[in-house]
Amino acid sequence: MAARPGYRVAVPRTQPEQQAPPVQRLRVRYAKRGRLRFTSHRDFSRAFERAIFRARLPMAYSSGFNPHPRISYAGAAPTGSASEAEYLEIGLAQVLDPAEVHRMLDESLPDGLDVLEVVESPGGSLADLLQASRWRITLPGAGDLNGLVEAFLAAETVTVERMTKKGLREFDARAAVLSLEAQTSGDVTVLDVVIEHVVPAVRPDDVLTALASVGEFPTGIVPLLTRVAQGPLERATGTVRDPLTPAS
Template sequence: MTDPNQPTDRHRLRLVFAKKKQVKYISHLDLALAWERSLRRAQIPLAYSQGFNPRPKMQFASGLPLGTTGSAEILDIIVTGDITAEEAFSRIVPALPVGIGLVSVEEVPLKSPTLQNLLAQAEYRVTVETDLSAEELARRIEALLVAEQIIETRTRKKRQEQFDLRPWLHELRLESAADGDACLFMRVTAGQHGNLRPEAVLSVL
């Protein structure tokens, strides 16, 4: 049943944002609350769910691991009225806290698939301390990429289980190595079909 008090003119805005080093240790829940407060400060006309505890209609593509920064995180919001993407951008930028930066805002069809359904892969750049040379790192990366299986052993409920990470690892390369630090780029499966975390890749490298 339609609520007569709910605005009928709704559309979906897709926000791309950066989660910077100042907020890399806040949880995904705290990040969502920070966004909710910021959107209220910016006077963005959010649509709300129905029921006893109405919540703003917001949806993230995924949550970053704690301690991780992101340069292209995605958030969909449902808004009411005739606010444009350009106007939303100009309102939101000054309302955001330090450590969260808005990259872009665009309007997408209201009935678009959910972000969780659209998300299939994620890209990471990981900097690690290592005593290995660039040549040895490159050799190990090549060995992983040509392997038919990459088995990781995990302990769950006092039982050891084995997982094959290879189908979820799509790209891995060494971008730089100097002074005991190495920067790796990886593209991995993410979303409703599974999530391969960077630390799992590092554990088998």
């Protein structure tokens, strides 16, 4: 039947092809080092997808009108922070040796974005395992900060402010800090801090802001923030366990 003038004929939209579910899921630990610590999460995700394409991995894809490779990112470090403990999970359409995937991905990523480990996923949520992080904060020329650390740990609450996507937010930085130690060697002071993942998230730079609020913190110092571990929290010991290693 011809359409009447001024009217459009509705054409049913073709349903997209349904993609097969992944036959293998792999969990990947990677590092952000050197200048690549300034890579944003969006920039990294683009670089990783390009690496997958160059490595010719048989990725599984999502269904829908705009299929995407099945990649799940979890617990990304803030831009500007180095990290030895970033994680993601990929779904493959073909079973491969994790060691071979490790080699292929690492060869396809730029230096500074380095794949450290690839293992079979046991199932469940990777994000749920990332309950806390251990950070190393390097402060050249900061001097002895043990007095500040003691004052911070003795406080019940230490409120800080940070600009977020929802505007300026105020939150307690003390509640998320499970342990904090300072060591000075020569003219370099290193803070070792374990931070529980809470909402809103407390970042290592928030801890520095909190220290400055409880005492005299040296100015003009550019900190180097490095996440050295991220995973399940062992509350009895205050340690952060490797999420890729099964609990004993």
